[in-house]
Amino acid sequence: MTINSTSGRKGGFGHWVRQVADHDVFYSFTRSPVTMLAAFTTFVIVFASIFAPWLTPHDPFNPASLDLMEAFTPPVWVEDGTWKYPLGTDDQGRDILSTIMFGNRISLIVGFFAVLLSMLIGITLGTVSGYVGGWFDVVTMRLADAQLTVPPILIALLVDGVARTTLPRELQEEMAIYVLIFSIGIAAWPQYARVTRSGAMVERNKEYIAAARIIGIHPVRIMLGHIVPNVMGPTLVMATIGVALAIIIEATLSFLGVGVPPTTPSLGTLIRIGNDFLFSGEWWITIFPAVALVVLVLSVNLIGDWLRDTFNPKLR
Amino acid sequence: MALLEVDRLRIEFPTRRGVLVAVDDISFSIDQGEVLGVVGESGAGKSITGAAIIGLLEPPGQIAHGTIRLQGQRINGLPNEAMRRIRGAKIGVIFQDPLTSLNPLYTIGRQLVQTITTHTDLTTSQARDRAIDLLNEVGIPAAERRIDSYPHEFSGGMRQRVVIALALCAKPGLIIADEPTTALDVSIQAQIISLLRRLCQEHRTAIMLITHDMGVIAETADRVAVMYAGRIAEIGPLRDVVKNPKHPYTVGLMDSIPVIEEENDELAHIKGAMPGLQEIPIGCSFNPRCPDAFDQCRRERPDLMPTGNPNQVAACWKYDGTTNND
Amino acid sequence: MILYVLKRVFQAAGVMLFVAFISFVLFNYVGDPVNNMVGQEATIEDREALRERLGLNDPVVVQFSRFVAHALEGHFGISYRLQRPVKDLIAERLPATLELVFTSAILALALGIPLGIYTGLHRDTWLSRLILSSSLAGVSLPTFVIGILLIYVFSVSLNLLPSYGRGEVVKITGSWTTGFLTASGWKAIILPSITLCLYQLTLILRIVRSEMMEVLLTDYIKFARARGLTDRAINFGHALKNTLVPVITVTGLQIGSLIAFSIITETVFQWPGMGFLFIQAVHFADVPIMAAYMVLVALFFVIINLIVDLLYFVVDPRLRIERTVTIG
DSSP: OOOOSOOOHHHHHHHHHHHHHHSHHHHHHHHOHHHHHHHHHHHHHHHHHHTHHHHOSSOTTOGGGOOGGGTTOOOTTSTTOOTTSTTOBOTTOOBHHHHHHHHHHHHHHHHHHHHHHHHHHHHHHHHHHHHHOHHHHHHHHHHHHHHHTSOHHHHHHHHHHHHHHHSOHHHHHHHHHHHHHHHHHHHHHHHHHHHHHHHHHHHHTSHHHHHHHHHTOOHHHHIIIIIHHHHHHHHHHHHHHHHHHHHHHHHHHHHHTSSSOTTSOOHHHHHHHHHTTTTTTOTHHHHHHHHHHHHHHHHHHHHHHHHHHHHOGGGO | OOSEEEEEEEEEEEETTEEEEEEEEEEEEEOTTOEEEEEOOTTSSHHHHHHHHTTOOOTTOEEEEEEEEETTEEOTTOOHHHHHHHBTTTEEEEOSOHHHHSOTTSOHHHHHHHHHHHHSOOOHHHHHHHHHHHHHHTTOSSHHHHTTOOGGGBOHHHHHHHHHHHHHTTOOSEEEEESTTTTSOHHHHHHHHHHHHHHHHHHTOEEEEEESOHHHHHHHOSEEEEEETTEEEEEEEHHHHHHSOOSHHHHHHHHHSOOTTSOOSSOOOOSSOOOOGGGOOSSSTTGGGOTTOOHHHHHSOOOOEEOSSTTOEEOOGGGOTTSOOO | OHHHHHHHHHHHHHHHHHHHHHHHHHHHHSSOHHHHHSOTTOOHHHHHHHHHHHTTTSOHHHHHHHHHHHHHHTOOOBOTTTOSBHHHHHHHHHHHHHHHHHHHHHHHHHHHHHHHHHHHHOTTSHHHHHHHHHHHHHHHSOHHHHHHHHIIIIIIISOOSOSSSOOSOEEETTTEEESTTSHHHHHHHHHHHHHHHHHHHHHHHHHHHHHHHHHTTSHHHHHHHHTTOOHHIIIIIIIHHHHHHHHHHHHHHHHHHHHHHHHHHHHHHTOOSHHHHHHHHHHTTOHHHHHHHHHHHHHHHHHHHHHHHHHHHHHOGGGTOSSOOOBO
């Protein structure tokens, strides 16, 4: 999918989109019911999250609307359950369905923006590394390789931990989400950098790039306009799977208590809170958020898996 | 009786866009000890034919109809285990790239011994001796030591010699050589070709030599088959086909080979390009590019027919005695 | 060969030094060590005196060398929160983590590799598809969710296995306490090790499968088939060996990452290991423990990487030739 013109980025991207739509890719998508289901599910979840404040039957974060008498209500199909709280309530009377929808929101926001950050850092560093080379390339790749040996969750944990110790206590709650996005984003940039770098190195040697250079187009324009669109393919596959991973990392950190503050609970926080009640029989407080998390991650993973199989010519 | 007989072989690839025909009703035979050169452009169907003969056609490709006979026995459609016994023992294969043909993690000795013991009753040490003899035969110096070396310790030409040894080690009667010299330096090509020819003469092994390089064919082949778009355009003895080509495509091919002694202003070539599998024309598949094409060529597909020379047949309506043509 | 080993060891030392430096920076400059060690009432003179005594006014190089020297002996200062030497805390917790990680590693490899081979060889059987779908679930289930689910089924509902702690431990040689010598120790380690190994298991499975499928498409496999070698010889001789060689590196690193995931598992099961200690340290900004943990984990990784590199060298003959001696 190379672009043999010196057109700007818009032309390159549009051209690419058209190629995809015509492609076997689309055919394969419509033939795979599982993937279509996964895509549909993801869409529903995203939609519900964006419009959560308007869609949720209750506002779980308004203390005034909470009724402690309604705490520990079981889900509707269990004795004592009611349709008012279809999935039950937690220890403070919050509707589990609503908390899940809001929780999804946080998970998606963190996941999405963290990947965006990783991609930004990774693609920039990778493109420059691959295109310019030299000592920048050497240093960046060493750094990337070193970081790749450490699992992202550990890096996110460490960055998060350091941020906590450096930030004054008052700011910690406000900044928690940004710190989280930053930590997870930092943890995942190397893979995007490596992929982009290989792609850049391949493109760099092609004739249309030489032509662009001869005409005198500024290197930054070359990189942005030609190199980047051409390496987006595999990067997108990684990004999709990356979102799933970012969601898992965020949920894990929140579960461990070092993620988002309890005032804006993500799915991980909800699971942590609910865990305390597992043994006393109010299983729904932790199980439903857990199921919601798994469904979300599974759907995104399925889409990512399908994308990867479709774009991998070797395994057809 | 010929060693190998291929009769009306048709190989198809079902795809979601329809059935693509890669090889369309080809028939040819190879006698014992004979070298048949199969020449044609990339995509003409040469390698696929070779793959089909040894039963290693990659799915979704399949033999739609036709028969392949080895020493009179039908071998297409045999169950896997039966075909496995034929591969290596009755038919040997040489592929194009000697570097990737050899498993990098095993010594060449191990790979040789394994092949020998699979197809014969020799013990491991007997097989090892035989392997050393073979290595000597193909021209590997210091075979007793080199037998325990790994493939990456050899140069390209030497590796191809090892590959030849591997193809010959179970003493097959036929070798299918698919572009055996294409990946080698020109200087090495000649050595390998003459080695191949010498060995096959000594062991009375027939060769189906698949290549796009006419020069290689000219050195080695007894007969030549010219393939175009999945069909055989012409078959005949080497000298006849080269000096006196009958099919317009062959004529174009021979003309396009520059001769150093002559003065050429331009390199001659055949206009147009060989059609892809989805675009094969009706009638004779060469007709859009043929300078001698007439009406019938665009309507009916010609089979191989005699051209006046008894041993040379071509699939061209020009030689059809029943039609009036210019 | 010796050269190769030395080179790797040298590189490893370099990485450790780098990590030690980061740890040192963390230790000395993040937050104020003095503030964390004395109470509010301490006077400025007291603080200054403490600074002198701790050598915090010495040049950075001196401080760093001191740090490294201490680290090599295992001294990482005193935990802010627990007011005990970090060294002791680590010594207490390390066996728990190592035993857990070790058990999980064995499980992940012993199940992951064979399953990967099977699904790579037999792509289209229903069993393959089943295994593959389950593996997707394995990657999508966060470790802590697995832990909670297992606890719910086996501890809460069925009451078969404990949901926290190590069970009874036995002390052997020095400070090593093992759970392998008691029945309750074994019962206690089952759920945590299954939880911990699942993610790695699915990754290993997928990597082995993917590599196997790629290997089966190579020219040398094609040539082996063309020579009429048996399926068994091809699949388990040629394909397997070529699959496992690149897989070694990746699985080695996966095993290394078990250390990271043990943090989660230990938290879910309240397993008294280093991960649990670390999380609490992060909660309370207990920098000495964080710094020590970083160095230890880096050491663990570096050692694993070294072993993997050496294994690679042993297994892949292409690396053994320093000077390429070609014939012909």
